[in-house]
Structures are given as C-alpha cells and as structure tokens.
Amino acid sequence: MRCRQCGSDMDFGPFRKESRSRCRQFLILAVILGLVAAVLLLLAIEIWPWWVATAGLFVLSQALLKWHDSRWVICQQCGESYTHWGRAEP
16 A cells, blocks of 8 residues: 555554454454344343343444554655545544
C-alpha cells in the first residue's frame, strides 16, 4: 500500500496483531452469546434471550471496532496515518 501524501510504502500500525487477536476473541464471545440466546429462545424463556442477544450485538460491535483498529497504516517517511476509509480528523 502506498502513502497518499508522499507515495512511499506504508506499514500497519504497531497494535495490529493485538487488535486482530482481540477481534477474534470478541467474535467468539459474540457467537457464544448468540447460541445461548437461541437456546433460551427455543426453551421459551420469556425475556432473557433478548437481553443475551443484545449483549451479543454489543460484543459484535466491539469486534468490528477492533478489526477497524487493525487496519490503520502509518507512513514511515511523512508520518501520515489513516485506514482504507480515510483519515479521521481530530
């Protein structure tokens, strides 16, 4: 991948490996919560399946956030950093 500013090669951020690992952990937890919600729904328990499913959706959103964090690239020459969707301005 090339830098949009200076055209030199880009490297992934130093936190890429940790973010990908955390993403995988969150995805596994989201799947487990989804399965628990499905089992509770099949057992006809009134409100708990929806609470567990909501928690699973929240964990899934965290997994997507960690995946997005793992996509940051940094230019070693000019210091520019952004994801494939562009730079987040402060």
